[in-house]
Amino acid sequence: MMSEDTPRRPPRVSRRRILAAAGAAGAAGLTGCARVMGGEDRQVNIAGSSTVFPIAEAVASDYTQQNPTVNVAISKTGSGGGFSNFFCPGMTDLNNASRPIAEEEQAQCADNGVEPIEFVVGTDALTVVVNPEADWVDCVTVDELRQIWMADGAQQWSDVRDDWPDEPFDLFGAATVSGTFDYFKETVIGEEGTHRNDYSATEKDRTIVRGVQGSKYAMGYFGFAYYSENPNSIKALAIDNGDGCVEPSLQNAKEGRYQPLSRPLFTYVAKESLTDPAVRDFVRFYLEKAATDLVSEVGYVPITEDQLQENLDKLDAAIAEVDG
Incomplete structure (x- = not known):
């Protein structure tokens, strides 16, 4: 299993997918690649969300221990970066995402002959964090978050509450290619608003932690898994959505109490990739693991048995179609 922040080499894809993606993939240097369908040279290629990355990484580790002849290469590119630069051009088999695929991404996939199949693999409690020394704040309202993160909004803490320090914010958040950025902008700032750009933006969540x-x-803000790794060195804020302060936790996300920052997590599979036995086997393994404690161990809520069955039914139907 190989995990990385950016892909080091083009993946092996079918000739049909290379031809379909030739225009979009040309800039990335994808020429002359062909997936090896058998033997020892078998690879599953995944890009996308850094939020979903810990799930995929843990699943891939378990899978490759049981299937040592299959290499699973995972890249943290952001949900949008993964869709536009790798998955929809036909370069990867799966794309992890912390928000649903957008219409323009679906169109790009269709133009390149890629048909995405959506699977839910967990639930996240998107978490807003501060430094442990910020003893003046333990809970914020959604409106206060909006004031802090909107363009032309608050510039210092005291702009939001008079009793907060007369000190400027030092803000760290998701990059614009991130599904976390998209979700936070839509949910907190609103579709009509604009996310501020004078902050440290990154797709590397541990960089936000360090900041x-x-x-x-x-x-800062990111997926709950990155807070759960560092509960003693950063402080998570409770969120007041109008019904009182609710702390980010797996239980509160599972019960639907942590609003509006609870969100489903996804992986998308290119239907065409399911012609490869290694890909279809890995996807089934991934979906089954998404219903286990492995997901909670990395910091998210596992899918339910009903969600698992829905995923497996969808997978079986897609496999039947590509085999048909």
């Missing part, structure tokens, strides 16, 4: 750890006046 918040290093500044008393910092604030």
Whole structure:
């Protein structure tokens, strides 16, 4: 199993997918590649969300221990970066996403002969964090978050509440290619608003962790898994959506109490890739693991048995179609 922030080499894809993606993939240097369908040279290629990455990484580790002849290569590119640069051009088999695929991404996939199949693989409690020394704040309202993160919004803590410090924000958040950015913008700022751009933007969530750890006046946001790795060195804020302060937790996300920042997590599979036995076997393994404690161990809520069955039914139907 190989995990990385950016793909180091083009994956093996079928000739049909190369031809379909020739225009979009040309800039990436994809020429002359062909997936090896048998033997020892078998690979599953995944890009996309850094939020979903811990699930995929844990699943891939378990899978490759049982299937040592299959290499699973995972890249953290952001949900949108994965869709537009790798999955829809036909370069990867799966794309992890922390929000649903957008219409323009679906169109790009269709133009390249890629048919995405959506599977839910968990639930996240998107978490807003501050430095542990920020003893003036333990809970924020959604409107206060909007004031902090909207363009031309609050510039310092005291702009939001008079009793907060007269100090400027030190903000760390998701990059614009991230599904977390898209979800946060839509849910907190609103579709008509604009996310501020004067903050440290990154697709590397642990960089956000380090930034918040290093500044008393910092604030950041990311998937719950990255908070659960660092509960003693950063502080998670409760969110008041109008019914009182609710802390981010797996239980609160599971019960639907942590609103509006609970969200489903996805992986998308290229239907064409299911012609490869290695890909279809890995996808089934991934979906089955998504219903186990493996997901909670990395910091998210596992899918239910009903969701698992829905996923497996969808997978079986797609396999039947490509075999048909």
